[in-house]
Amino acid sequence: MRLLASIAAGIALLGAAPTPSASALAAPAPSTPPAADGTSPSAEPPTAAATWGVAPSSARGPNGRPAFSYKLDPGATLTDYVGVTNHSNRPLTLSLYASDAVTTTQGGFDLLAADRKPTDVGSWVRLPNKTVTIPSTSRLDVPFTLTVPGNATPGDHAGGIVASLAGTAVDAQGNQVAVDHRVGARIYLRVTGELQPTLTVEDLRVRHTGSVNPLAGGTVTATFTVRNTGNVRLSGQPVLGVAGPFGLARKSVDGAALPEILPGGELTTTVRMAGVAPLFRLSADATVTPAAVGDQVLDPPPRADPAQAVVWAVPWPHLVLLALLALAGWALVAARRRRAAQLARALAAAREEGRAQAGPAPDGQDATVAADERPPVTRGTGPAPDDRPTPDIERPGPEHDDRLSTIDRTGKDEK
Known part of the structure; x- marks a missing residue:
């Protein structure tokens, strides 16, 4: 056919x-010469x-x-x-x-x-x-x-x-x-007429590729279409920016310069960024700054409007490392608790063995109370009873003796 x-x-x-x-x-x-039927x-x-x-x-x-x-x-x-x-x-x-x-x-x-x-x-x-x-x-x-x-x-x-x-x-x-x-x-x-140099970024697709090294960071790959929506042939310089939540750890990278794009034309380009921290939710924006072709002059310079996209970057290596550290910490705490419980059981066994060897306590005292477990005597901070100062006793003087004598005498008289 x-x-x-x-x-x-x-x-x-x-x-x-x-x-x-x-x-x-x-x-x-x-x-080669054509075949007999005239075809090549x-x-x-x-x-x-x-x-x-x-x-x-x-x-x-x-x-x-x-x-x-x-x-x-x-x-x-x-x-x-x-x-x-x-x-x-x-x-x-x-x-x-x-x-x-x-x-x-x-x-x-x-x-x-x-x-x-x-x-x-x-x-x-x-x-x-x-x-x-x-x-x-x-x-x-x-x-x-x-x-x-x-x-x-x-x-x-x-x-x-x-x-x-x-x-x-x-x-x-x-x-x-x-x-x-x-x-x-x-x-x-x-x-001739009014010139409108404009490049538009469309269909931005972003993906994040993680690294097994938690310290290396991942790679963000952005693919997008650049369309010349103006009336001037242009080249351009693509720029990719990536940031974490609230603009954290923002960084940007320049892509390869674009070739000439005719009015109404479009092309697809890719920009890669390495060493991106996996901060769960990343915001990416792609911008192409229009540039003149040949000896053209763009005055004023045209504005570059970015296209934005969101990509999820789950830090799996970091989460695995964190889980391993948590597991190691839990194992350490559990080992210490086991050692403490074993020591407590050993001390209790030693006390029981000491009570068994000591026999019943004298004077009907509970044999289970060992001498070393008797509560210590608490001494007050005040002076001991034997050390209390003796109050001064006022000895009667001669006047007192006379009064006593009078009383004695009076009493004797009344009797």
Whole structure:
């Protein structure tokens, strides 16, 4: 079963390389002769030793521009040239067209597939012919016009002019497919008006990976999508911040700088942070600070809005260590209590043995009361009875003797 498909392969777009020749060439590998039924038995298209390049040019040839860069008002029109060079030893017939640019999920610059119709700057370019035939080892400078619609939105519009060579191949499942080898030059057009440089962080996903070492901390991995919601092509610097409850132990780390993101484009990036303390509930925020591309100037600098997420980080190693310490403490206290109980039982047994050897107590006293268990005599703090001072006795004087004598006498008289 044969299945025809359109595959865009081998595209090299100018704009990133310092010279046109450095990135304008695509060299498909030679293919084997077709089989008897007219199909190719291998996955290589029938473009043996075909190499060609596309670069910005002028009526007299390439002028060293890395890309088509323009700044135009809505409604403006210009004429420029694209140079298509055939580096092969045989003539090449190539399809020549313009298309819109897109940002891949990995941050690359690419054009729409050949079967997709452009709606932006690619549709504003007019070429005189859809195909060009270039003799071997020669160049053709093709004029084109670019007309900006009157209602074009302000900001950056990106696309490219492509020269492609179609062929057929057989995929791994044995199906015959159409292969489109493309080489192109970038177009950067800025339409005058108010610029809005904005990058938005979306779909933030955060996870925490703990460490078996309680002193090492864990790793926080944040994956998020950066979308260019403004009208200026931008790069950016992602920053990941992580903190515990109430902002405890907050730290931040910079991620890898982002490549160019076209307006409306997006890419996914990942930032990792090591040595994060597992404080049960962690708050993470991801921010991308927009940065200008090339010689652009962003004035004033755009604001970066963060995206936030929460991740649970249970300190299992710490909890296990704490449990082991608690178990060791409990075992130590239990061992001391056992030793104290054994000592008390030994002392009680010794006392019982002493009472048994002492026999019954004298004078009918309870034999169970040992002499060493009698309560001690408590002495008061005052002086002993024998030590109390003797009161002074007043001895009668002579007057007293006379009075007594008188009384005695009186009594005797009364008797």
